[in-house]
Structure formats: structure tokens, C-alpha cells
Amino acid sequence: MDRSRGIRDEQRAEWGAVAPGWQRNREKMAGPTSTITEKMLSLAGISAGQRVLDLACGVGDPAFAIAGLVGPGGYVLGLDLSPQMIEAARELSSREKVNNVEFRTIASELELGVPGESFDVATCRLGLMFMPDPVAALQEMRAALRPGGRVVASVWGAPERNPNFSVPMEIIARHADLTPQDADAPGLFAIPNPEKLETLLREAGFVDVEAFAFETPVVKAKDAESYWYGVSNVAGPLVSILASLSEEQRRAVREDVVEVIGGKFPDGPVEIDGEAVVAAGTRSSLKALSTGLHPARCGGTGRRRT
Ligand SMILES: C[S@@+](CC[C@H](N)C(=O)[O-])C[C@H]1O[C@@H](n2cnc3c(N)ncnc32)[C@H](O)[C@@H]1O
Structure with a gap:
């Protein structure tokens, strides 16, 4: 099977399996990571009446x-590979009576199904690193933007700065014989620093690109047991690995995670911070910049900001 299709099928299955957990725990999950959304929105410069595309919503x-920022005169389109995620998002929008947002399932990030140059801003929060070819995905987002439109994307930083994911992953690896992953394979840590994210945006043709890493709360749970319950119900990539283990291996992983995390937070709530990376760029309004020169050759380096 074609590599990209295989990756998408895997992603669709992984995220579909955890969509009910996301739906049930939306508030609990969105709360700690709201810093990421805030950084993205401040870079996007969204105003009332605008049209915004949110990929991997x-x-x-x-x-x-x-939807709150663009107001009743604006429009938000959320797109995702997973029909279950989209169903959950639709259910929430009808429950909350949010009328200026639409959610659609897409077969691929390369088929957004929107007219060219029809959005003011495109966002992608914690989704780009799961895509088979992030530059191609960013190029599609760029094509959907009007000249002068903005793109903003966020991803997770390096594993050593994200113990929320890396501690359980190390413990799983101790108990299971996992196939080593190709270093370039899409996944949680496939775009782990500002330099890489900035390069992707430039290669996709964006200009005025800026990228930086920052610390953010990632998870809050009342104790180590609840922490593990949360992680093992919502962290798509971990959940799919756990599903491939035997009952006994899963039990051993749970016991070790609870012991290690419980040992770090013996008296109370588990609160784990991590590192996220955000980047923003603009679709140039100058025709000359969108032809000829390969944007990557324009250079530029990522900066770290706290
Ligand atoms: C970590 S979740 C992020 C969801 C949401 N943006 C947020 O921040 O809460 C990753 C999402 O990316 C979606 N996804 C993965 N690969 C994708 C692709 N190739 N195209 C579109 N969506 C994709 C998954 O279905 C999942 O909903």
C-alpha cells in the first residue's frame, strides 16, 4: 500500500479509537493546554468577520x-481525518449552539475540498506531526489562504521535554518488544523544535515566518491512577500501542506508570508541564515570491522564546 495512505489509515484508526475519550474529557484536556491555543491565536491575529480553516481539528x-473571535459574521471550518472526532465536534457545536462553525471529515490533508484563496487564516493545532508530508499539507493550507493570509501551527517539542508522553512510552518499551520507528515517521515528536517547524513553513512557501518553543502545562489529574486513566484513554499513539500488548503487559505498564508518576507527586495532584512549539507565517501577496525560487533557500533559523 502507498506509504501516505497507510499512515493516514493508521492515524484515522488511532484517533477514532480515542474520540469518545476526547469527547468525555474535553474540558479536562483543553484546560491545561490552553496556553498553546492562546499563543496560536495571538500569532494568528484573527478579527471579527474572518474565515478560518482549522486542519486536524x-x-x-x-x-x-x-468561532468566538470571528463572531457571527465570520466562519470557521474544522477538518479532520477521523469521522468520530468530527461527529464529537458536531455534537458539541449543536449542544452549545455555535452557528458559525462547520466540521467536515476529509479523506486526506491533501484534499481539503475548499476553494483556493478563500480563507483569511489557517490553523493546525497538534496535528501536523502526524501527517505523511507536512510540507505538502502546509502547501494545501497555503492554497486555501488569500494572499496576505496567515498560517499558525503548533506541535510538541522534544521527548525529553515532554515527560507526560515520554515517561509512559519508556515504560511501555521496557515491557514490550516494540518495532523501532523510522526516525522520519510521523508521530508525536516528528517536528520537535522551532527550527524544523520554521523550515517546513518556509518550504511550503510562507514568508515572514517565526517559530518558537515554550513551556506549557500539559496534564492535571487528581492522582497517578487518574493520570494513567486519562493518558490511556486519550493519547492516540500510546493507546494504539497499548492495544497491541497482552493483558499482562498492560497491567505491568499501568503498575509501573502509577508507581513512577505517583513517586513524583506523592501528596497530591499530578501536574506535568511540557514543551510545545508554535510557528506562524504569511502567504505572500507578491506574485514574484510564489514562483521560481525555492522558499527553503531563503534560509532562516528558529528562535526560542519563553
Ligand atoms: C492530537 S489531536 C489534535 C486535535 C485538536 N487540534 C486539538 O488540538 O485538540 C490530532 C488530530 O489530528 C488528526 N489527524 C491526524 N492525521 C491527520 C491528517 N493527515 N489529516 C487531517 N487530520 C489528521 C487526528 O484525527 C486528530 O484528531
């Missing part, structure tokens, strides 16, 4: 926050 973060 999940159950609606940041689509719902953006």
Missing part, C-alpha cells in the same frame, strides 16, 4: 475559540 480545539 479533533473535537474542536482551537475551532471553538476561533
Whole structure:
């Protein structure tokens, strides 16, 4: 099977399996990581009346926050590979009576199904690193933007700065014989620093690109047991690995995670911070910049900001 199709099928299955957990725990999950949404929105410069495309929208973060910013005269379109995530997002929008947001399932990030140059802003929160070819995905987002439109994307930083994911992953690896992953394979840490994210945006043809890493709360849980319950119900990539283990291996992983995390937070709530990376760029309004020169050759380096 074609590599990209295989990756998408895997992603669709992984995220579909955890969509009910996302729907049930939306508030609990969105709360700690709201810093990421805030950084994205401040870079996007969204105003009332604008049209915004949110790719890999999940159950609606940041689509719902953006719907509030664009107001009744604006429009937000959330797109995702997973029909279950889209169903959950639609259910939430009808329950909350949010009328200026629409959610659609897409077969591929390369088939957005929108007219060219029809959006003011395009966002992608914690989704780009799961895509088979992030530059191609960014190029599609760029094509959907009007000249002068903005793109903003966020991803997770390096594993050593994200113990929320890396601690359980290390413990799983101790108990299971996992196939080593190709270093370039899409996944949680496929775009782990500002330099890489900035390069992707430039290669996709964006100008005025800026990228930086920052610390953010990632998870809050009342104790280590609840922490593990949350992670093992919502972290798509971890959940699919856990599903491939035996009952006994899963039990051993749970016991070790609870012991390690419980040992770090012996007296109370588990609060784990991590690192996210955000980047923004503009679709040039100058025709000359969109032809000829390969944008990557324009250079530029990522900056770290706290
Ligand atoms: C970590 S969730 C992020 C969801 C939401 N943006 C948020 O921040 O809460 C990743 C999402 O990316 C979606 N996804 C993965 N690969 C994708 C692709 N190739 N095209 C579109 N969506 C994709 C998944 O279905 C999932 O909903």
C-alpha cells in the first residue's frame, strides 16, 4: 500500500479509537493546554468577520475559540481525518449552539475540498506531526489562504521535554518488544523544535515566518491512577500501542506508570508541564515570491522564546 495512505489509515484508526475519550474529557484536556491555543491565536491575529480553516481539528480545539473571535459574521471550518472526532465536534457545536462553525471529515490533508484563496487564516493545532508530508499539507493550507493570509501551527517539542508522553512510552518499551520507528515517521515528536517547524513553513512557501518553543502545562489529574486513566484513554499513539500488548503487559505498564508518576507527586495532584512549539507565517501577496525560487533557500533559523 502507498506509504501516505497507510499512515493516514493508521492515524484515522488511532484517533477514532480515542474520540469518545476526547469527547468525555474535553474540558479536562483543553484546560491545561490552553496556553498553546492562546499563543496560536495571538500569532494568528484573527478579527471579527474572518474565515478560518482549522486542519486536524479533533473535537474542536482551537475551532471553538476561533468561532468566538470571528463572531457571527465570520466562519470557521474544522477538518479532520477521523469521522468520530468530527461527529464529537458536531455534537458539541449543536449542544452549545455555535452557528458559525462547520466540521467536515476529509479523506486526506491533501484534499481539503475548499476553494483556493478563500480563507483569511489557517490553523493546525497538534496535528501536523502526524501527517505523511507536512510540507505538502502546509502547501494545501497555503492554497486555501488569500494572499496576505496567515498560517499558525503548533506541535510538541522534544521527548525529553515532554515527560507526560515520554515517561509512559519508556515504560511501555521496557515491557514490550516494540518495532523501532523510522526516525522520519510521523508521530508525536516528528517536528520537535522551532527550527524544523520554521523550515517546513518556509518550504511550503510562507514568508515572514517565526517559530518558537515554550513551556506549557500539559496534564492535571487528581492522582497517578487518574493520570494513567486519562493518558490511556486519550493519547492516540500510546493507546494504539497499548492495544497491541497482552493483558499482562498492560497491567505491568499501568503498575509501573502509577508507581513512577505517583513517586513524583506523592501528596497530591499530578501536574506535568511540557514543551510545545508554535510557528506562524504569511502567504505572500507578491506574485514574484510564489514562483521560481525555492522558499527553503531563503534560509532562516528558529528562535526560542519563553
Ligand atoms: C492530537 S489531536 C489534535 C486535535 C485538536 N487540534 C486539538 O488540538 O485538540 C490530532 C488530530 O489530528 C488528526 N489527524 C491526524 N492525521 C491527520 C491528517 N493527515 N489529516 C487531517 N487530520 C489528521 C487526528 O484525527 C486528530 O484528531
